[in-house]
Amino acid sequence: MRVQWTWGGAAFQIANCALLALLGAGTLYPFLNLLAISLNDSMDTVRGGIYLLPREFTLDNYKLIFQNQRLFSATGLSVARTLLGTTAALIATTMVAYALSRREFMLRKLLNTVLVISMYVNGGLIPYYILIKQLGLTNTFLVYLLPGLLGAFNVLIMRSFFDELPPGLIESAKLDGANEFTTLFRVVLPVSLPVLATITLFLSVGHWNAWLDNYLFNTDESLTLLQYELMKILMQSTDQIGAGAGNNVDAEMMRMTTPQSIRATMTIIVTIPILFVYPFMQNYFIKGMTLGAVKG
Amino acid sequence: MSVPFIAVLFVFHYLPLWGWLMAFQKYSIPLGILGSPFIGFGQFAELFGDSRFYQALRNTFAMSGMSLIAGFVCAIGLALLLNEVRSSLYKRTIQTIVYIPHFVSWVVISNIVIYLLSPDHGPLNELLAGLEVIGEPIYFMSKEKWFWVIHTLAGLWKELGWSTIIYLAVLAGVNPEMYEAADVDGAGRFAKMRRISLPSLLPTATLLLILAVGQMLSTGYESQMLLGNSFVMDYSQVLDLYALDYSLSIGDYSYGVAISMFKSVVSIVLVLGVNTIAKRVGQSHVL
Numbered sequence: 001m002r003v004q005w006t007w008g009g010a011a012f013q014i015a016n017c018a019l020l021a022l023l024g025a026g027t028l029y030p031f032l033n034l035l036a037i038s039l040n041d042s043m044d045t046v047r048g049g050i051y052l053l054p055r056e057f058t059l060d061n062y063k064l065i066f067q068n069q070r071l072f073s074a075t076g077l078s079v080a081r082t083l084l085g086t087t088a089a090l091i092a093t094t095m096v097a098y099a100l101s102r103r104e105f106m107l108r109k110l111l112n113t114v115l116v117i118s119m120y121v122n123g124g125l126i127p128y129y130i131l132i133k134q135l136g137l138t139n140t141f142l143v144y145l146l147p148g149l150l151g152a153f154n155v156l157i158m159r160s161f162f163d164e165l166p167p168g169l170i171e172s173a174k175l176d177g178a179n180e181f182t183t184l185f186r187v188v189l190p191v192s193l194p195v196l197a198t199i200t201l202f203l204s205v206g207h208w209n210a211w212l213d214n215y216l217f218n219t220d221e222s223l224t225l226l227q228y229e230l231m232k233i234l235m236q237s238t239d240q241i242g243a244g245a246g247n248n249v250d251a252e253m254m255r256m257t258t259p260q261s262i263r264a265t266m267t268i269i270v271t272i273p274i275l276f277v278y279p280f281m282q283n284y285f286i287k288g289m290t291l292g293a294v295k296g
Numbered sequence: 297m298s299v300p301f302i303a304v305l306f307v308f309h310y311l312p313l314w315g316w317l318m319a320f321q322k323y324s325i326p327l328g329i330l331g332s333p334f335i336g337f338g339q340f341a342e343l344f345g346d347s348r349f350y351q352a353l354r355n356t357f358a359m360s361g362m363s364l365i366a367g368f369v370c371a372i373g374l375a376l377l378l379n380e381v382r383s384s385l386y387k388r389t390i391q392t393i394v395y396i397p398h399f400v401s402w403v404v405i406s407n408i409v410i411y412l413l414s415p416d417h418g419p420l421n422e423l424l425a426g427l428e429v430i431g432e433p434i435y436f437m438s439k440e441k442w443f444w445v446i447h448t449l450a451g452l453w454k455e456l457g458w459s460t461i462i463y464l465a466v467l468a469g470v471n472p473e474m475y476e477a478a479d480v481d482g483a484g485r486f487a488k489m490r491r492i493s494l495p496s497l498l499p500t501a502t503l504l505l506i507l508a509v510g511q512m513l514s515t516g517y518e519s520q521m522l523l524g525n526s527f528v529m530d531y532s533q534v535l536d537l538y539a540l541d542y543s544l545s546i547g548d549y550s551y552g553v554a555i556s557m558f559k560s561v562v563s564i565v566l567v568l569g570v571n572t573i574a575k576r577v578g579q580s581h582v583l
Contacts, residue, residue: 009485017381030412115305120567121309123310123315124539126539126549130318150302209399230407234406275396
């Protein structure tokens with residue numbers, strides 16, 4: 001049924017759309033502004049007045065960053081962490097969620113409780129810090145992958161999805177003589193693409209954005225990630241707390257460009273991969289989020 | 297097959313609880329937890345007499361509380377406005393845009409905030425100077441009184457869009473006949489928003505608010521660490537940062553554990569209390 005057209009209704013629609021457009025612009029502008037600065041000549045940027053478009057277009061800022069040995073290796077490590085960490089955690093999450101969704105699984109209740117409690121109870125930062133030290137995980141690549149291998153939140157989202165699947169699906173696979181692995185990989189997972197996509201998105205964004213474990217545990221320079229390098233530049237320029245924030249970007253690099261341009265360029269570099277992935281997943285993650293919320 | 301994964305979860309989520317013993321010890325690294333001497337509640341006695349601890353506690357609650365209230369109110373408001381948009385293409389586009397900051401790291405967000413507020417040609421200072429509101433640039437990030445507000449706004453900017461997802465799903469589920477009936481009765485747009493949309497959000501909103509109160513102390517310390525600096529320390533330092541600072545720079549792990557433990561215990565009490573309230577309210581429950 002169409003709503004009756006009125007002057008008041010039309011005015012409201014226009015005002016509402018304008019307000020939302022303003023919000024959207026407020027969200028986008030900082031990114032576009034930094035993009036323009038990253039593509040602008042660094043000496044020219046100092047004069048100010050760069051808004052949405054670069055004034056003296058150049059790719060020098062990007063070249064400088066990727067020529068820097070440390071930043072180049074940090075990019076590689078960030079990519080490696082994201083790929084390996086996401087794959088490992090996806091496998092772990094799927095296995096556990098599938099086990100928890102099977103009603104005949106004996107420890108189901110117990111494991112479910114263990115999982116849920118882990119979301120609310122934790123030993124706190126310092127005991128965790130000491131544990132990592134005692135396990136010998138400091139200054140290893142493994143500290144990026146292992147502690148976050150299984151997250152309760154993701155397991156619960158995936159389990160809710162598996163719970164919704166028609167029970168006949170698994171039963172008929174069983175009748176045809178499929179074992180648990182075949183059932184999971186040939187029958188359940190092919191119809192679970194939405195939730196797999198959602199969890200993959202959450203995991204990969206989490207890994208790509210992570211820097212605290214780097215800051216706390218991997219002081220070794222050969223293991224630093226892109227986010228952490230960006231954080232160091234940030235701290236350096238604003239007199240922040242934080243140890244080890246000094247002497248990072250090579251002095252030579254600073255002579256050829258400015259901290260402002262470096263910051264803008266690195267911000268764009270760490271943001272762009274995300275912008276290319278999440279909009280295509282929008283339908284999936286909205287479904288995943290609301291499913292998790294209803295079932296929790 | 298799932299056993300090794302559960303084991304990993306156990307090690308990293310439950311094993312640190314063992315470390316709480318340290319709060320009752322004079323812990324030293326060479327002696328370890330098993331060898332360090334027990335001193336009883338000495339660390340806690342010191343903790344409750346420490347003015348910087350109270351300062352960190354105040355900051356933690358103040359910033360969590362401000363983010364919670366601002367996020368709650370604005371998310372409902374934005375969901376209501378988005379729900380009124382007729383063109384689904386326009387609505388989707390706005391949604392996609394406002395979700396961006398959720399996926400971006402706090403490192404990037406604080407970088408942007410510090411840049412926007414920078415006294416050195418920062419966009420906000422340029423704007424204010426252009427409008428001739430101010431003569432001299434304002435050093436926003438080094439004003440103690442502003443830190444909580446800046447922190448709240450930064451968090452709002454990051455999570456506002458994302459937090460509308462659940463509300464929009466609820467609004468999409470409202471029976472359209474209710475709106476049609478209201479049209480027949482001659483209800484205007486605002487009347488429909490107030491009498492139909494808002495009430496249908498309330499059960500979900502109440503539950504989410506209760507849950508958020510339970511999570512108040514567990515909101516992390518990334519944002520404070522990245523946005524804070526030595527000028528605003530008295531207002532930016534939260535419990536975790538204080539514990540970290542104390543343990544790492546002074547090497548007194550026991551005191552750090554006592555702070556962490558205090559935080560965890562208060563957190564658990566909050567969650568359990570909130571769970572009981574949620575059950576009373578008749579909603580689903582947390583645990």
